[in-house]
């Protein structure tokens with residue numbers, strides 16, 4: 038009997054990993070403005086880290102951003118804009134050994150925050166076979182870095 042339950046459990050994880058789509062929920066970040074600025078600053082590449090010097094040391098501008106997948110236009114912070122258009126598409130943007138949550142966040146951002154499955158995310162961050170671990174983290178009650186099911 039236990040075996041049957043175990044198989045069912047594995048099957049559910051498999052289905053969820055293939056079907057549930059996750060994205061970065063920016064409304065979660067909107068409630069944490071300071072954390073947002075600090076975190077996005079840390080996502081800048083070396084060149085842009087230097088350019089922006091330190092968090093808060095420049096005028097914040099809002100820039101029009103067009104979601105390439107939906108055509109939706111919205112305003113984003115200039116640092117987020119630089120991260121999306123430059124830093125997130127540089128080689129080595131997701132270094133090996135980086136914390137899982139941060140790797141997933143970076144992978145989503147590099148893909149224009151297009152909702153992706155756990156299976157695809159595991160592949161992008163080099164953690165194929167760890168889908169159930171990722172699912173437990175992203176599917177739980179606590180929200181990490183705004184990562185949520187769509």
Ligand SMILES: [Zn+2]
Pocket residue numbers: 081082083084085119120123124125
């Ligand atoms: Zn950059």
